[in-house]
Amino acid sequence: MTARPPARHAMGSAKMTPMGNAWDAGLTDGARSTRRTKLWELRHALHCSIVGTCLSVEELRTIGKRAGQKIAPTRTDYEIHALFCAASAKKCAIAKALQKALDAKFARSVRRFRDATSEDELVGLWKEAWSHGDVAGPYWAIVTHPAVTDRLVSDAFGQIHMLSHLSGAPRHDASKREKGLTAQIEQLQQEIRVLRKRINDRDRALADLHTVKRDLEFSRREVGRLRENLANHESDQIVQSLHTTVHKLTRESNTHVRMIEKLERDLSAARAANDDLRQTQSGASIKAQEFARRATRPTGPDGAFDAATDPIDQDWQANEQIPNLLGKCLLYVGGRRNSIAHLRNLVECHNGAFLHHDGGQEERKSRLNEALSQADIVACPVDCVSHNACLKAKAHCKLANKPFVLLRTASLSSLANSLDVIADHVA
Numbered sequence: 335m336t337a338r339p340p341a342r343h344a345m346g347s348a349k350m351t352p353m354g355n356a357w358d359a360g361l362t363d364g365a366r367s368t369r370r371t372k373l374w375e376l377r378h379a380l381h382c383s384i385v386g387t388c389l390s391v392e393e394l395r396t397i398g399k400r401a402g403q404k405i406a407p408t409r410t411d412y413e414i415h416a417l418f419c420a421a422s423a424k425k426c427a428i429a430k431a432l433q434k435a436l437d438a439k440f441a442r443s444v445r446r447f448r449d450a451t452s453e454d455e456l457v458g459l460w461k462e463a464w465s466h467g468d469v470a471g472p473y474w475a476i477v478t479h480p481a482v483t484d485r486l487v488s489d490a491f492g493q494i495h496m497l498s499h500l501s502g503a504p505r506h507d508a509s510k511r512e513k514g515l516t517a518q519i520e521q522l523q524q525e526i527r528v529l530r531k532r533i534n535d536r537d538r539a540l541a542d543l544h545t546v547k548r549d550l551e552f553s554r555r556e557v558g559r560l561r562e563n564l565a566n567h568e569s570d571q572i573v574q575s576l577h578t579t580v581h582k583l584t585r586e587s588n589t590h591v592r593m594i595e596k597l598e599r600d601l602s603a604a605r606a607a608n609d610d611l612r613q614t615q616s617g618a619s620i621k622a623q624e625f626a627r628r629a630t631r632p633t634g635p636d637g638a639f640d641a642a643t644d645p646i647d648q649d650w651q652a653n654e655q656i657p658n659l660l661g662k663c664l665l666y667v668g669g670r671r672n673s674i675a676h677l678r679n680l681v682e683c684h685n686g687a688f689l690h691h692d693g694g695q696e697e698r699k700s701r702l703n704e705a706l707s708q709a710d711i712v713a714c715p716v717d718c719v720s721h722n723a724c725l726k727a728k729a730h731c732k733l734a735n736k737p738f739v740l741l742r743t744a745s746l747s748s749l750a751n752s753l754d755v756i757a758d759h760v761a
Contacts, residue, residue, distance in 0.1 A: 370444075371478045373433045374425045380477060380487070381422040383494045386415060388436055388470045394418050401431040436474050443471030444478075453483050460490060469494070657757035659686030664756065665709030667702070667727050668693045668719025669744040676746050684753055693723035706730045711737045711756055715744035 373384070385394070391411045398405050398418070405414060421428035437444065443463075450456045456476060463472035476482055476490055664681050666674075666688065674690050681688040691697055691705045702723060706712065712731050714724045731738035737759035741748045 369480055371480070372425075373422050373436070373478075374429045376422075376477065378423045380491060381419045382415075383491060383498075384436075384474060384477065385418050385422065385432070386498070387494055388440070388474050389418075389432075391415070393435065397431045397435050398428065401427040403428055440471035440474045443468075443475040447472065447475040447479055450479070451481055453481070453486055456482060456486055460486075464493065469497070657684050657753040659684050659711075659753075659757055660760050661685060661687065662710035662760045663687040663689055663708060664711045664713060665689045665691065665705050665727075666749075667691050667705075667712060667714045667723055669715055670718060673744065673746060677749055680746060680750060680753075684757070691723075693720045695720070699723070702726065703730075706734075709736065711739065711759060713739045713741055713749065713752070713756070715741040715748065717742070718744035 373381070376384075389397070391414055394414050395405055398414075403417075403421075405417075409417075418428065418432065422432060423429075447456065447459055450459060456479060460472055460476055463469070473490060473494055477487055659681065664686050666677055666681075667690075669677065669690070669692070671692070678688040678690070689705050689709055691702050694702070706727060712727050714727055716724070728738050730736070737756065739752055739756055739759070741752055
C-alpha cells in the first residue's frame with residue numbers, strides 16, 4: 335500500500351476538507367476555489383518528486399543561473415537536485431524561478447486541468463494522461479490545482495514514486511544499451527559517410543560520362559555537317575582555291591629560279607677565282623725555278639752579276655706582264671702564321687724581299703718599328719691584323735713617303751692579285 339503523504343502544507347493539522355487541506359486556513363472561499371497552489375506552499379515531501387520528475391538537470395542549471403544562484407560545474411546531479419528541493423520549501427528567488435519555469439513549460443497541461451471542478455474530473459484527466467505516458471505536466475497541474483483532494487495528491491504521488499523505482503533498473507540497462515547503440519550509430523554514420531562519398535564519386539563519374547557522351551554526339555553531328563558541306567561545296571570555290579595555290583606555287587618557283595641563277599653566278603665567280611689562283615700558283619712555281627737558276631748565272635770580272643748575260647734578268651725585261659718588285663723589301667704586317675711561308679715564296683718569286691711582323695700577337699710591338707724602317711713597301715690584310723698595328727704602319731708610311739697597300743684578305747691569292755699595284759709603286 336502506498337504511503338499517504340501528509341497535508342500539502344506544513345502549517346497546522348486542521349481537519350481536511352474535500353476541496354482543500356490545512357494550508358487553506360485563513361483564505362476566503364473564493365480564493366480557495368480559484369487560486370492554484372504555489373510551489374513553496376506545497377508540502378516539502380512533494381518537492382523531490384516535482385523537481386525530479388518535471389525538470390532535467392540542465393534545466394535546473396539554467397533556472398539557477400537566472401535566479402542568480404551560482405552552481406559549480408563540479409557539482410553532481412544529485413547535489414543540484416537536493417539544492418533545488420531544499421530551496422522549494424520557502425518563498426525565495428529560486429522557488430519563484432522554479433514556479434515560473436514549471437508554469438511556462440506545462441502551460442498546456444495546466445489549461446487542460448483548469449476547467450475541472452471536482453475530484454472525479456481530475457481523476458479522469460489524470461488517468462487519461464497516465465495511459466498515454468504523459469506524466470510530468472499533468473502531475474504539476476494536479477498537485478497545484480485548487481480543487482485537488484489530499485487523497486488524489488497521495489495517489490498521484492505514490493504512482494510517481496513507484497514509477498521512479500520501477501524505471502531505475504531499466505533505465506540503467508537502457509543507459510548501457512544506449513551507449514552501445516551510440517557506438518553502433520557512430521559506426522553506421524561513418525559507414526554512411528563513406529557510402530555517400532562513394533555515391534557522390536559515382537554521381538560525378540556518371541555526370542562526366544554523360545558530358546563525354548554529349549560532346550561525342552555533338553562532335554559526330556559536327557563531322558556529319560562538315561562532310562555534307564564538303565560534298566555540297568561549290569565548284570567555283572574549289573577552282574578559286576586551286577588558282578590561289580597555283581599562283582602561290584608560281585611565286586615560289588620564280589623565287590627558286592632566281593636563287594638558282596644567283597648560285598650559278600656565284601659558282602662561276604668561284605671557278606674564275608680558282609682559275610686565277612691556279613695561274614698565280616703556276617707563275618709562282620715558274621719563278622721559283624728561275625730564281626733557283628740565279629745561283630748559276632755568270633758573273634763579271636769583279637764578281638758582280640752581269641745583267642747583260644743573265645738569262646733571268648733578261649726574262650724579267652722581256653716579259654712585262656710579270657710583276658717585278660725590283661729587289662724591294664715588302665713588309666707584311668698581320669696574316670696567318672701557317673701561310674707566311676707561301677707569301678714569302680710568292681714575293682721572292684717576283685724579285686722581292688719579304689719581311690713579316692704579326693702585328694703584336696706573339697712578336698713584340700717594338701720590333702714593328704724596326705721592321706717598318708727596313709721595309710720599302712708595307713702591306714696589311716684588313717681581316718687579320720690588329721687595329722693599332724695597321725694604323726701605326728699607315729702613319730709610318732705616310733711620314734716616310736712609302737707605299738702602303740691594304741689587302742682584302744690574308745689569303746695568298748689576295749696578295750698575288752695585288753702584286754701589279756705593288757710593282758707599280760716601286761717602278
